[in-house]
Amino acid sequence: MITASLPRDVPGNIEVFRSNKDTIPCGDFDSSDDEPLAEKAKRSRRQQPDQPVWRTCSPTYSTTTQERTEVIARQKLVKEQFQDLTPVQIFEKIFDDEVISLIITNTILYANQNNRHTFQLDSVDLKKFIGILILSGYHKLPREDLYWSYDEDVGVEMVSRSMPRQRFRDIKKNLHFVNNDEASSTRDKMFKIRPLADILINKFLQWGVMHDNISIDESMVKYFGHHPAKQFIRGKPVRFGYKNWVAATFIKC
Template identity: 40%
Template sequence: MSLNQIIDELEQLDDDAPLPRDIIILPPDNANADITDEDSGDEEFVTLNNLPGSQLRAHAEIKYMCSDSEEDSVPLSSLAKRSRTTEEPLIVEGRQPEPSTSNSAPVISSTSAVPFVDPTLPKNQNYTRRNRHNPHDRPQWQENHGPRHLQTPMYYFDCMFDDCVIKLLVKYTNIYGIQKNKVGNVTTSEMKCFLAILLYSGYTVVPRRYMYWEKSTDSDFSIIYNAMSMDRFTFMMTHLHCCDNAHITTESDKFAKLRPLFDILNEIFLNMAPLEEIYSIDEAMVPYYGGHSCKQFIRGKPIRWGYKFWVGATRLGYVLWFDSYQGHAAIIPPAYRQLGMGAGVILRFADYLQFRHPGAPCHLFFDNFFSSIPLFHELSNRELKATGTIREDRTKKGPLPSNKEFKKTERGTFKYKSSQPGHILVCKWNDNSVVSVASNLENIEPLH
């Protein structure tokens, strides 16, 4: 078949027909001749309009991956005829997604050593819908049942607050004390003792701090006043710092004074966390009742006042990555701004995962604050699995009934559409309320 015939057959395929894995164009007859009819266009931007006639007339083959994992050359004419005469399309098994490529240089964040990857999606991506969903076969997760040696709690604490963290706190606490004309000479052992008192005070709470140093019979905290005096603890409490205030370079970052500590902890979490398949990204509240421009109030939450953090964690709640929420001043790589702030959070966490474990087929779960069709498409290009609830106005105007109409249906009713490209499934069903879920992995059948 010639290339022109292949193009005509591809345009006549239905949405349910499988896409070809490879299109092989054989060399033209006069490829090695002295005089050829080569194209006259730009060599770097070849289009169909300036291809030579010999190449357009050359024979071509299309290869599909069949269910028995063998490569078969399927005649395109018979495939197109089959798709037009039968309602059941050819199910192509075992097809692997092509790795995403980008010619742009990676963007390096000013607050992290992990490179950010430019999205492979065009700015205005158009999606088509169909009723049948044939998801791509994502790489399967290989369970690692290696030996797990349980250690003491002190061992795990030292893994998180290692010498780098302790030295960071000691260094800048002493610098801040000198700037205030107070030489503290804080040592690493004192800093560890200071952190231990803070942890202990979180489990045994008293109305006032100085009560930890009382020696009365009803409030005996000998483990504290024998370890450190109250004056020394007060000095460290008032001078504790994570950076040098005289050399803060990022004025737009509202957490610039804590950013060095955040970066070190994220690096430790990335190196120490066990590799798992399932990860969850959501918001977490840190209680705080003082005054700060980043303090949030979220009605209906267990912690209503405080700082909001984006947290990527394992299924057991182990924190792998976190970052502070700063509203419009949030740190978003320029490459991710076109996808929105919520999608930028997911992609930054995906960058961390793939930087630490390249090629691992992880599965990300998130709620409708982050979800969008372009986000699922971008994660598919990165060979990452993703599932999450999605808002009605973020389905790229999918041909599903509105939530107002869907509430009138019988409970248990569901409808779904599959988008092209990306093989992104959007399902809506009527439960106590209308729920919409999108996924680039899961399928509707079998129902259970």
């Protein structure tokens, strides 16, 4: 039986050892060869290192006492300057004259580059346009035209009285934040909004309300068009769009 089962293509001599499990000293025989696969899997799981145990604890800060005092003083200063302001006035702290001027200049420039020389834009119409965009963010309708509809169940009188529909479309068509002629000198995928983003970041650092507990999180901006910076994340409520990293805080009620 042993001779018949030996391999025929091995050069040289072959030594065959026969043994009985009962006569082999402990440690010399690997009994795992006769174990079912299920038992091996259970044993391998038992041999894995213990999984980490997460628990809630108070955060520790590396800031010094002087830095902490400066943060508290800054919070107090921002609170004093904002406490008597309306929501519109607080918004204008971020979208101030510098931002408005940037948008107007580049929007008119883009219209002229496309032979629309009759197009003009001032700060009043631009603020109305931004207000309509903010309103449409939470008062959603199936189509943009319905905001100017005469039907009582869909029309929004606040929108139709503030700006004609065609004027809104003209501003939306020409809205720009950068000179397109400078696109060839940069490889920045987000160059279209880079000047506006740089200004807003400085405004957020200036007027941002600081909290003790800040968490880095991600936020998706829904977008279905074509752009090299657009991402697809499976399993998310918003799967297509731009992924932004945000400093998230919470307010205790």
